[in-house]
Amino acid sequence: METGKPTGDFTAVRVAALIGIGLASGFFAGLFGIGGGILIVPALVVLLKLDHRKAVGTSLLAILPAATISAAAYWVSGSVDLVPSALLAVGAVVGAQFGAWLLTRISRKAAQWVFVVFLAVMVVQLLLVVPDRGAQLQLDPLKAAGLLLLGLVAGTLSAVLGIGGGGVVVPILMVWFGLGDLAAKGASLVMMLPGVISGIVANARRGNLQVKAGLLVGLGSLFTGPLGAWVAHLISAQLGAWLFAAFLVFIGATMVREALRPAV
Numbered sequence: 001m002e003t004g005k006p007t008g009d010f011t012a013v014r015v016a017a018l019i020g021i022g023l024a025s026g027f028f029a030g031l032f033g034i035g036g037g038i039l040i041v042p043a044l045v046v047l048l049k050l051d052h053r054k055a056v057g058t059s060l061l062a063i064l065p066a067a068t069i070s071a072a073a074y075w076v077s078g079s080v081d082l083v084p085s086a087l088l089a090v091g092a093v094v095g096a097q098f099g100a101w102l103l104t105r106i107s108r109k110a111a112q113w114v115f116v117v118f119l120a121v122m123v124v125q126l127l128l129v130v131p132d133r134g135a136q137l138q139l140d141p142l143k144a145a146g147l148l149l150l151g152l153v154a155g156t157l158s159a160v161l162g163i164g165g166g167g168v169v170v171p172i173l174m175v176w177f178g179l180g181d182l183a184a185k186g187a188s189l190v191m192m193l194p195g196v197i198s199g200i201v202a203n204a205r206r207g208n209l210q211v212k213a214g215l216l217v218g219l220g221s222l223f224t225g226p227l228g229a230w231v232a233h234l235i236s237a238q239l240g241a242w243l244f245a246a247f248l249v250f251i252g253a254t255m256v257r258e259a260l261r262p263a264v
Contacts, residue, residue, distance in 0.1 A: 010212060017047055018213060022062065022220020029221060030070040030228025032244050033185025034166030035063035035158070035192055038251045040217055042258070044210070053103060054210055057203030060158065060196050061214030066221030067192040073229035074186035081183055084137050084173075085190035087144055088151035092165060092195025095155020100202030103160050111160050112259040119252040122171040126245040131237035135180040143177065155195045159202065165192060167251055170244065181237045 021043045025036025037059040044055040074080050137143065150172055154165030166188040173184035203209050232240060 010216075014047055015216060017043070018216040019220035022066070022217040022222075023224050024220075025062070025217065026066040026070070026221025026224035027228040028247070029063075029066035029166075029189070030073060030225040030230070031232050032166060032228075032247055033070070033074075033170045033188040033232075035059075035067055035196065036221065037063055037158075037161065038167070038254060041161070042254070043217075044213060048210065048213055050210060050213075053203075053206075053208045056103065056159070056161065057200070057206075057208030058210045058214045059217075060199045060203060061209060061211065062217035062221070063192065064196050064200065065218035066225045067189050067196060069222050070225035070229050071186065071189035071193060073226045074182070074189060077182075077229070077233055079182040079233070080186035080190055081137065081179075082190075083139060084147055084177075084179070085187040087147035088154070088169060088187060088191035089194045091148040091151020091153075092155035092158065092191050093151075093198040095152040095157075096159045096195045096199035097155075097202050098152075099156035099159025100199060100206065100208075102156065103208075104206075106160070109259045111157070112255045115157065115161065116252050116255045116259070118168070119248045119255070122175070123245045123248050123252070125175045126171055126241050126248070129175050129241060131174060131181045131241050132178075133180045133182060133237040135178050136183070137173075137177055137179045146177070151191055151195070154191065155198070158192075158195055159199045165195060167248060171248070174241070181240050182233065185232060 021040060025039045028034055029036050040059040040062050041055045044050045044058055150169060154168045157168060158165045169188040169191060170184045173179040173187060174181055
């Protein structure tokens with residue numbers, strides 16, 4: 001059942017554009033361990049004239065197929081550590097519910113500026129760090145608590161900004177927790193699954209979901225998620241970190257542009 005109505009019909013051009021956005025977001029999901037919401041949300045606003053809240057909820061539905069197929073690709077390659085992934089996922093589920101509640105109560109611009117500052121810090125650290133692809137996470141109670149908190153923050157941002165949370169989780173796992181780049185991306189993708197599902201349910205209850213658009217974008221992502229994961233394993237850890245830093249710069253620039261746009 002549709003819980004939101006787009007402006008205009010799903011013309012052939014719109015359908016093709018939505019699938020194209022899915023192809024792009026799916027590739028980045030596999031390559032960087034992210035959801036791709038930074039591409040999906042503005043596309044839904046522009047193509048279907050959805051308001052921000054419906055675009056965010058619909059983006060989460062679109063992210064689910066890409067995150068699932070990309071997580072499977074990392075699992076098959078042995079790049080998923082279940083314990084950190086599970087701790088992140090628990091925090092993300094709670095954070096997604098909190099974020100959906102928070103979405104109607106806080107300024108989106110304030111959330112965007114906080115996210116931009118975080119991205120700037122992460123870009124600098126990613127450019128300075130020398131990743132160790134084989135690095136493993138030695139868990140202790142403090143790190144376990146840190147993973148739960150990280151998942152909580154990622155889940156909250158997922159619901160508020162319509163992103164999967166990988167832009168937060170992957171760099172922090174690499175830089176602050178010292179996890180290898182592939183393991184960080186695999187953990188991020190696995191974390192997204194319950195967190196995104198939680199966010200979808202919360203947004204559906206609030207009428208913030210356009211099912212047809214979300215499924216069309218998700219369909220496109222199924223074809224390119226494994227390709228992105230294959231490329232991530234093919235390139236070096238250092239190149240992967242630099243590419244991820246460049247992608248975060250793009251995300252930050254997009255967020256700044258949106259934050260500076262006058263309210264309509």
